Amino acid sequence: MAALTREETEALIQEVLEVYPEQARKDRAKHLAVNDQSLEKSNKCITSNRKSQPGVMTIRGCAYAGSKGVVWGPIKDMIHISHGPVGCGQYSRAGRRNYYVGTTGVNTFGTMNFTSDFQEKDIVFGGDKKLAKIMLEIEELFPLHKGISIQSECPIGLIGDDIEAVAKKANKEIGKPVVPVRCEGFRGVSQSLGHHIANDAIRDWVLENRDGDESFPTTPYDVAVIGDYNIGGDAWASRTLLEEMGLRVVAQWSGDGTIAEMEKTPKVKLNLIHCYRSMNYIARHMEEKYKIPWIEYNFFGPTKIAESLRKIAALFDETIQAGAERVIAKYQAEYDAVIAKYKPRLQGKRVMLYVGGLRPRHVIGAYEDLGMEVVGTGYEFGHNDDYDRTIKEMGNATLIYDDVTGYEFEEFVKKVQPDLIGSGIKEKYIFQKMGIPFRQMHSWDYSGPYHGYDGFAIFARDMDMTLNNPCWKQVKVPWKTDESTKVAVAASA
Amino acid sequence: MPSVMLKKNAEGKLVFYVPKKDLEEVAESVEFDSPEKWGGEVLLSDGSKYYFEPINAQPDFPVTLRAKRLDSGE
Ligand code: SF4
Numbered sequence: 001m002a003a004l005t006r007e008e009t010e011a012l013i014q015e016v017l018e019v020y021p022e023q024a025r026k027d028r029a030k031h032l033a034v035n036d037q038s039l040e041k042s043n044k045c046i047t048s049n050r051k052s053q054p055g056v057m058t059i060r061g062c063a064y065a066g067s068k069g070v071v072w073g074p075i076k077d078m079i080h081i082s083h084g085p086v087g088c089g090q091y092s093r094a095g096r097r098n099y100y101v102g103t104t105g106v107n108t109f110g111t112m113n114f115t116s117d118f119q120e121k122d123i124v125f126g127g128d129k130k131l132a133k134i135m136l137e138i139e140e141l142f143p144l145h146k147g148i149s150i151q152s153e154c155p156i157g158l159i160g161d162d163i164e165a166v167a168k169k170a171n172k173e174i175g176k177p178v179v180p181v182r183c184e185g186f187r188g189v190s191q192s193l194g195h196h197i198a199n200d201a202i203r204d205w206v207l208e209n210r211d212g213d214e215s216f217p218t219t220p221y222d223v224a225v226i227g228d229y230n231i232g233g234d235a236w237a238s239r240t241l242l243e244e245m246g247l248r249v250v251a252q253w254s255g256d257g258t259i260a261e262m263e264k265t266p267k268v269k270l271n272l273i274h275c276y277r278s279m280n281y282i283a284r285h286m287e288e289k290y291k292i293p294w295i296e297y298n299f300f301g302p303t304k305i306a307e308s309l310r311k312i313a314a315l316f317d318e319t320i321q322a323g324a325e326r327v328i329a330k331y332q333a334e335y336d337a338v339i340a341k342y343k344p345r346l347q348g349k350r351v352m353l354y355v356g357g358l359r360p361r362h363v364i365g366a367y368e369d370l371g372m373e374v375v376g377t378g379y380e381f382g383h384n385d386d387y388d389r390t391i392k393e394m395g396n397a398t399l400i401y402d403d404v405t406g407y408e409f410e411e412f413v414k415k416v417q418p419d420l421i422g423s424g425i426k427e428k429y430i431f432q433k434m435g436i437p438f439r440q441m442h443s444w445d446y447s448g449p450y451h452g453y454d455g456f457a458i459f460a461r462d463m464d465m466t467l468n469n470p471c472w473k474q475v476k477v478p479w480k481t482d483e484s485t486k487v488a489v490a491a492s493a
Numbered sequence: 494m495p496s497v498m499l500k501k502n503a504e505g506k507l508v509f510y511v512p513k514k515d516l517e518e519v520a521e522s523v524e525f526d527s528p529e530k531w532g533g534e535v536l537l538s539d540g541s542k543y544y545f546e547p548i549n550a551q552p553d554f555p556v557t558l559r560a561k562r563l564d565s566g567e
Contacts, residue, residue: 284498288556383515384514
């Protein structure tokens with residue numbers, strides 16, 4: 001199918017909006033837009049970070065998911081208590097594939113679920129005593145943990161427990177950092193506020209721990225990787241490139257990260273931000289307080305990797321700049337081969353994306369390296385500044401949808417007929433049943449890494465494997481295959 | 494009275510960031526911008542205007558300051 005023109009895309013949006021009652025139509029219209037590259041600011045064309053409409057199928061999560069699931073959860077040597085009823089933590093346990101090194105249950109705890117398992121009596125009489133007891137038990141059972149964070153679920157804010165007081169007391173008793181996080185699920189309109197609250201908790205309870213302590217030997221090449229959650233090993237594939245160009249990665253936030261690394265971050269020379277949405281707050285704070293500059297980078301696909309490596313190197317001296325060129329040259333044969341192999345199989349294919357807060361814009365370059373085109377994109381919980389950064393990445397007249405509803409997404413797909421959709425688990429089976437190849441772009445569909453040059457090879461293979469899979473020819477219903485048509489024609493003759 | 498985080502970008506221009514509103518704008522002009530006096534009216538590239546109580550020195554950027562919104566520019 002040929003690309004839609006601006007008028008056609010606008011008409012499509014109007015058509016999709018038609019079924020809504022007036023109020024909902026007005027509201028949703030603000031979240032759907034046709035991309036216009038000439039705009040500098042996204043607020044001229046799209047509204048974001050607003051409460052979802054009641055009655056629609058939104059794909060968002062809650063603030064607890066943003067804090068426990070994203071920012072804090074991957075800090076591997078701390079124990080993160082899901083404070084409240086058992087479900088919030090248990091249903092999300094180990095789902096995000098944040099890889100780490102260590103022995104689970106001994107010195108790392110990433111895939112375990114710790115919860116205070118609230119019962120009725122805890123709601124009625126308060127859960128502070130129980131929380132205090134849990135922390136002492138943790139200290140006894142898992143003595144090698146390096147700290148505890150308390151991740152509040154909805155009831156904590158509702159019943160007014162004083163987790164800060166409990167945390168301070170426990171901190172004295174066990175002599176390790178204890179961090180209360182007020183990330184109750186009802187705060188904010190999506191998981192995004194949870195990221196912000198989690199960042200603020202790091203700022204208030206962790207970052208200052210080593211202020212005034214100069215015992216850590218620094219170098220002029222110290223950097224921190226922030227906002228890489230090591231999904232399927234992403235952070236490792238990124239870190240090797242940075243190290244090869246001569247930088248020293250002092251801390252990884254938060255995939256495969258430790259609390260010691262976070263405490264050392266104020267000593268670095270530059271903060272490198274991958275996921276801007278979830279961690280820009282802490283980067284801005286460190287810039288103000290410790291005068292550490294930060295930059296965003298993108299390690300999806302060779303074009304963006306080279307761009308980012310050079311951008312990072314430009315902030316250092318010639319040795320690092322030469323190092324960046326060396327790294328790009330070293331891997332060139334490798335990624336050229338990947339492109340030579342897969343581009344002919346993927347050229348011209350059209351992709352629609354709908355992911356969280358970063359990838360809707362970050363992965364575009366990687367698809368383009370393979371000759372593919374992204375014709376629609378949108379964020380679950382992006383803000384204005386994310387859409388500002390998206391306009392230039394997307395082609396003119398492409399579709400942009402914010403907090404898309406299940407219905408809208410299906411209708412868009414039916415009309416646009418993309419060759420591939422990249423979104424999450426909740427969307428996967430719907431689109432597969434519609435006969436459209438689908439990749440999960442949150443969990444990499446249990447594959448990965450996708451970051452870095454090593455990741456690009458896997459990314460290309462996965463896209464090819466999905467798109468050109470012979471199974472798509474089999475999903476037609478039996479009465480629509482050539483065979484049955486022939487039989488039907490013969491019978492009616 | 495929003496809190497505004499101010500920093501200089503690579504080109505030396507003032508960047509204006511209001512966390513609550515995800516507003517990230519470059520400042521077009523600053524009324525007083527000398528080593529002895531800084532502040533006054535700040536005009537952003539989107540047309541909106543803010544006012545900072547003038548101070549007797551350049552702030553140590555990046556820094557968070559309180560500003561008054563003068564007009565929306567729309
Ligand atoms: S909204 Fe509340 S109850 Fe639901 S998962 Fe989030 S914290 Fe738990």
